[in-house]
Amino acid sequence: MKVAYWPGCVSRGFTAELHGSMAAVAPMLEIELVELDRASCCGAGVIAEHSQELADTLNARTFALAQQEITQGADLMMNICSTCQGAQNECQQRLDASAEYRAQINETLSDEGLEYQDGIINKNFLWVLVEEIGLEKLRSLVRRPLTDLRVGPFYGCYIVRPTDRLDINRAQPRDEYLGQVIETLGGTVIDYAGSHKCCGFPIITMNKEASLEQAGRHLADATDAQADCLVTPCPLCHLNLDLQQPMAAKQVGRELNMPVLHLPQLVGLALGLSPKELGLAHHIVKPTAVIDWSQAVVGGVGGW
Amino acid sequence: MAEFKLKIRRYDPESGSAPYWDEHTVELEPHRSVLEGILQARNENDGSIGVRCSCRAAICGSCGVRVNGKPGLACHTHLGAALESAGEDGVIEVEPMGNMPIIKDLIVDMDAVHWKKIQRVTPWLIGKQPVPEREYIVSRESMIDVTQSMACIQCGACVSDCLSMEVDPLFVGPAALAKAYRFVGDPRDGAHEQRLKDLSEDKHGIYDCTHCFKCIEACPKGVAPMNQIMRLRRIAGNDFQIKDRNNGERHEAAFVSNIERNGILHEADLLPDSYGGKFHPRAVPELISSLPIVVTALLRRKMTLGKALLHPHTAPDGVKRIFEVVEGREERNEFNLYISGTDAEAEASPEVAAAIEAAEPAGVAPEGTEGSSG
Ligand code: SF4
Ligand code: SF4
Ligand code: SF4
Ligand code: SF4
Ligand code: FES
Numbered sequence: 001m002k003v004a005y006w007p008g009c010v011s012r013g014f015t016a017e018l019h020g021s022m023a024a025v026a027p028m029l030e031i032e033l034v035e036l037d038r039a040s041c042c043g044a045g046v047i048a049e050h051s052q053e054l055a056d057t058l059n060a061r062t063f064a065l066a067q068q069e070i071t072q073g074a075d076l077m078m079n080i081c082s083t084c085q086g087a088q089n090e091c092q093q094r095l096d097a098s099a100e101y102r103a104q105i106n107e108t109l110s111d112e113g114l115e116y117q118d119g120i121i122n123k124n125f126l127w128v129l130v131e132e133i134g135l136e137k138l139r140s141l142v143r144r145p146l147t148d149l150r151v152g153p154f155y156g157c158y159i160v161r162p163t164d165r166l167d168i169n170r171a172q173p174r175d176e177y178l179g180q181v182i183e184t185l186g187g188t189v190i191d192y193a194g195s196h197k198c199c200g201f202p203i204i205t206m207n208k209e210a211s212l213e214q215a216g217r218h219l220a221d222a223t224d225a226q227a228d229c230l231v232t233p234c235p236l237c238h239l240n241l242d243l244q245q246p247m248a249a250k251q252v253g254r255e256l257n258m259p260v261l262h263l264p265q266l267v268g269l270a271l272g273l274s275p276k277e278l279g280l281a282h283h284i285v286k287p288t289a290v291i292d293w294s295q296a297v298v299g300g301v302g303g304w
Numbered sequence: 305m306a307e308f309k310l311k312i313r314r315y316d317p318e319s320g321s322a323p324y325w326d327e328h329t330v331e332l333e334p335h336r337s338v339l340e341g342i343l344q345a346r347n348e349n350d351g352s353i354g355v356r357c358s359c360r361a362a363i364c365g366s367c368g369v370r371v372n373g374k375p376g377l378a379c380h381t382h383l384g385a386a387l388e389s390a391g392e393d394g395v396i397e398v399e400p401m402g403n404m405p406i407i408k409d410l411i412v413d414m415d416a417v418h419w420k421k422i423q424r425v426t427p428w429l430i431g432k433q434p435v436p437e438r439e440y441i442v443s444r445e446s447m448i449d450v451t452q453s454m455a456c457i458q459c460g461a462c463v464s465d466c467l468s469m470e471v472d473p474l475f476v477g478p479a480a481l482a483k484a485y486r487f488v489g490d491p492r493d494g495a496h497e498q499r500l501k502d503l504s505e506d507k508h509g510i511y512d513c514t515h516c517f518k519c520i521e522a523c524p525k526g527v528a529p530m531n532q533i534m535r536l537r538r539i540a541g542n543d544f545q546i547k548d549r550n551n552g553e554r555h556e557a558a559f560v561s562n563i564e565r566n567g568i569l570h571e572a573d574l575l576p577d578s579y580g581g582k583f584h585p586r587a588v589p590e591l592i593s594s595l596p597i598v599v600t601a602l603l604r605r606k607m608t609l610g611k612a613l614l615h616p617h618t619a620p621d622g623v624k625r626i627f628e629v630v631e632g633r634e635e636r637n638e639f640n641l642y643i644s645g646t647d648a649e650a651e652a653s654p655e656v657a658a659a660i661e662a663a664e665p666a667g668v669a670p671e672g673t674e675g676s677s678g
Contacts, residue, residue, distance in 0.1 A: 009569035040567045040623045046559040054630045097646035112622040161517035198516035205578040206511040213471040
């Protein structure tokens with residue numbers, strides 16, 4: 001399949017290994033990525049907090065750029081960030097709700113010759129994996145099952161709430177997809193208190209203690225549940241859970257050392273890519289448990 | 305009639321023993337409520353089950369509990385629906401709400417947490433001066449807007465699940481902040497600025513919300529407390545230019561101008577800018593405290609020095625233009641789904657749409673004919 005691909009900002013900045021691992025994994029899943037490189041940040045909820053219209057217009061522009069790719073053969077728009085998913089979805093809800101409002105926004109876009117038509121399909125890589133590629137196909141592509149690897153899912157708020165706007169329901173349990181993917185890849189899903197909670201990132205500059213306390217607690221809960229690592233579809237969660245982990249450890253007063261993987265990295269490991277190819281060396285918390293595991297399984301192939 | 309299995313969490317702090325689960329089978333129609341199930345178990349099996357209720361019609365707000373882990377009103381949750389969200393064993397789990405101390409079983413201490421916080425936001429109207437001779441005249445839309453927060457029945461479901469409160473018990477919290485918006489959004493109130501200043505300067509005020517959507521998900525009345533908090537922030541920062549000591553306004557401004565410059569987020573600038581800029585006295589200790597992480601990040605080549613210091617990306621002209629147009633507007637264009645509804649809804653009920661149109665031809669009623677309320 002071909003997707004109009006919105007990588008987000010953080011995946012090209014502080015978590016470059018996410019963008020890299022997505023690019024490495026995509027061809028193995030037969031996904032062709034057409035990057036929306038002229039698009040702008042979704043605003044992560046912060047621009048909307050400042051001005052709703054500004055966020056709606058910026059994202060309408062991104063959708064319009066994606067729709068140009070869709071008319072040229074892309075199947076849908078794909079993102080790799082829970083926060084992009086949620087923030088863009090929130091704008092889309094307003095844009096799709098009213099033709100009158102949409103016309104006002106398109107008026108601003110018309111300077112650039114762009115127009116957003118309602119009803120774009122924009123899915124996070126996690127949703128694409130389960131709904132477009134399908135777990136059966138994914139299973140058939142696994143070269144190195146994640147046997148004995150104990151993985152805790154961490155979703156990020158924006159991709160699991162609010163459930164009605166995100167179309168999460170019994171028939172489409174998008175809030176269980178990470179567990180399904182981990183299982184399909186052969187790993188063990190770890191159940192722990194923080195999997196669907198907030199990493200605390202949005203208040204890191206406003207109330208640092210409370211922010212780090214959140215990250216620290218979830219990491220500690222996962223440690224107590226004996227997870228080898230966490231996996232997340234959200235690079236912003238990754239910032240608070242990995243980049244800030246040393247500070248979070250201080251805040252909760254215990255050692256953590258919990259590796260946090262990006263979703264494409266976990267998929268890539270199971271599809272046979274080496275930790276190095278997937279950029280695992282760039283994490284703040286060394287994913288030692290994961291690397292040991294990969295070496296035990298393939299006897300050191302891949303080189304670290 | 306159908307049989308339902310209820311697993312109720314029991315706890316009596318005075319007894320000195322630990323909480324435990326208690327299972328009861330009740331017989332009721334699937335459209336009867338979880339509350340009726342609990343009451344049947346109490347009346348027929350065990351009179352000591354502690355539960356609070358009154359109206360049984362989703363009005364009084366006293367029966368807040370967690371059903372299968374989700375907070376809500378026991379009287380407003382059908383047994384049939386609860387069974388659907390139950391685990392594979394088909395047992396409906398009923399627990400007390402979170403973030404508040406338990407008095408007994410399903411009864412939590414609302415006074416100790418929820419009501420204290422409501423009092424914290426001065427929950428009454430402080431009339432705008434001069435008080436008009438007759439009633440205050442206000443626009444219809446502004447009143448519809450505040451009805452969303454007025455719909456709150458003080459059940460505490462949002463408080464139960466608030467993730468900021470979980471780590472910071474002092475956080476003013478979703479219900480109380482929704483209540484604050486009820487007055488900040490009310491054109492008759494005369495203390496908007498003081499209210500906002502108070503709640504921005506408080507470390508546990510509007511900028512302590514972590515934007516987790518839990519309260520939106522929890523609320524049985526569609527109050528969407530988080531959305532009201534975002535409005536409070538917008539009005540505090542944009543309309544009153546309140547520069548709070550928690551860097552809330554600064555962080556927002558830094559983020560917005562970061563995107564305006566770069567098109568995509570340049571994180572290396574965001575942190576120092578949120579504290580007032582790289583050389584601002586506030587930023588220095590923050591930057592020093594994050595130095596070890598920066599060094600590790602450089603060592604792991606997570607970021608390169610070039611990336612941290614230079615600006616590899618500039619905003620496309622189209623993005624700059626959007627900022628010019630939208631930020632240049634005299635008046636905020638804020639599409640409010642709660643007020644306007646969706647086109648699809650209007651199509652589904654043309655009479656309603658027509659009635660609204662007829663009542664208000666051009667969307668703005670002439671002076672003096674607008675609804676007023678006292
Ligand atoms: S959520 Fe993050 S990564 Fe996604 S566009 Fe916005 S800032 Fe960038
Ligand atoms: S968990 Fe954190 S980064 Fe992730 S979506 Fe929630 S707030 Fe955002
Ligand atoms: S969005 Fe804010 S107020 Fe609502 S539950 Fe989350 S932290 Fe609490
Ligand atoms: S905002 Fe909603 S959930 Fe919170 S107390 Fe009011 S009615 Fe209950
Ligand atoms: S008993 Fe009154 S709201 Fe449930």
